[in-house]
Amino acid sequence: MGRVKITQVRSIIKRPKTQKLAIQSLGLGKINRSVSLEYNDAIGGIIRKVQHLITVEEI
Incomplete structure (x- = not known):
C-alpha cells in the first residue's frame, strides 16, 4: 500500500x-492533527x- 496519511477527527475523551x-502510538493526540506513516501490518x-x-x- 505504501504511505498513508492519518488524521484524527474525533476526541479521545471518555475512550478506553x-x-x-x-x-x-500513531503520533496523534489532538483533533485535526495529521501524520504520514509507512503502512505495514502493525x-x-x-x-x-x-x-x-x-x-x-x-498517499
Whole structure:
C-alpha cells in the first residue's frame, strides 16, 4: 500500500485506555492533527483499533 496519511477527527475523551494509547502510538493526540506513516501490518492493526476516531488516506 505504501504511505498513508492519518488524521484524527474525533476526541479521545471518555475512550478506553487502549484506544488512547493507540492514538498516541500513531503520533496523534489532538483533533485535526495529521501524520504520514509507512503502512505495514502493525500500523494496520492500530488503524483498525481506532478507525472510528481517524480518517486514512493513501498517499
